[in-house]
Amino acid sequence: MQIGIHLSKPAFGCAQKAPPRTRVFWLQGVTLVWMVIEFGVSAYAAITAHSPAMLAFGSDSLVELMSASVVLLQWVPSMSISERKATRTASMLLFVLAFVVAGTALASLVLGLRPGTSRAGIGITMAALVAMPVLAWLKRREAHHSGNTALAADAAQSATCAYLALIALVGLGVNACFHIAWFDAAAALVAVPILVKEGRSAWQGQTCGCC
Numbered sequence: 001m002q003i004g005i006h007l008s009k010p011a012f013g014c015a016q017k018a019p020p021r022t023r024v025f026w027l028q029g030v031t032l033v034w035m036v037i038e039f040g041v042s043a044y045a046a047i048t049a050h051s052p053a054m055l056a057f058g059s060d061s062l063v064e065l066m067s068a069s070v071v072l073l074q075w076v077p078s079m080s081i082s083e084r085k086a087t088r089t090a091s092m093l094l095f096v097l098a099f100v101v102a103g104t105a106l107a108s109l110v111l112g113l114r115p116g117t118s119r120a121g122i123g124i125t126m127a128a129l130v131a132m133p134v135l136a137w138l139k140r141r142e143a144h145h146s147g148n149t150a151l152a153a154d155a156a157q158s159a160t161c162a163y164l165a166l167i168a169l170v171g172l173g174v175n176a177c178f179h180i181a182w183f184d185a186a187a188a189l190v191a192v193p194i195l196v197k198e199g200r201s202a203w204q205g206q207t208c209g210c211c
Contacts, residue, residue, distance in 0.1 A: 024151070027138055028072040031158070034131060035065035038124055045121035052108040053171035054121045056101040056188040057128075060164050063093045064157050071154045090153040094160070094199035098192050105188035114181040121172050128165035132158050156198050164191050 042058030045051060067090045108115075139155035142148070171187025174180055 031068040041124040045118040049118035051115040053168040057168040091203040098195035105185040108185040117176040125165040125169040132162035
């Protein structure tokens with residue numbers, strides 16, 4: 001992961017205009033629909049399999065849903081919010097997510113929970129590994145063209161979602177194949193530093209060059 005790439009405002013006046021609303025609405029609309037599906041399946045998998053990794057992944061889906069909604073409000077005239085406020089909100093959501101993931105995983109380790117196999121969890125994380133990098137790339141492209149740091153922060157969250165999908169998939173896969181109960185929670189804890197780093201970058205108006 002490469003942290004610390006700053007978005008710069010375009011030099012030419014014509015490039016300083018906001019990106020076409022149709023592209024922004026399309027990107028955020030697709031994100032919202034996908035996140036609703038992802039959160040629903042992840043929550044079901046977390047509950048039925050008692051999986052901290054899936055709860056972490058589902059929590060990320062919920063935060064991403066909220067973040068996409070915040071960014072979308074920038075382009076709704078009657079509900080417009082400032083770019084700085086949208087960026088800071090997206091950053092705070094990442095910090096909240098890191099706290100939720102760490103607490104859930106540690107509680108699972110302390111209580112000695114034994115998560116079960118979740119085919120739904122494996123399926124949704126595999127799908128996210130395909131969908132989220134594409135969405136992250138498209139959002140970063142729009143953010144680069146417009147210099148909009150809130151959209152860039154949302155792109156970072158989409159990239160983070162892909163990382164969490166991979167981490168959750170590894171945790172689910174190892175648990176399913178080898179029945180190592182603590183590996184699921186350990187996989188969730190691996191995601192915490194990633195979330196904190198992305199949150200700090202978003203707060204500083206930076207994006208990651210990953211994914």
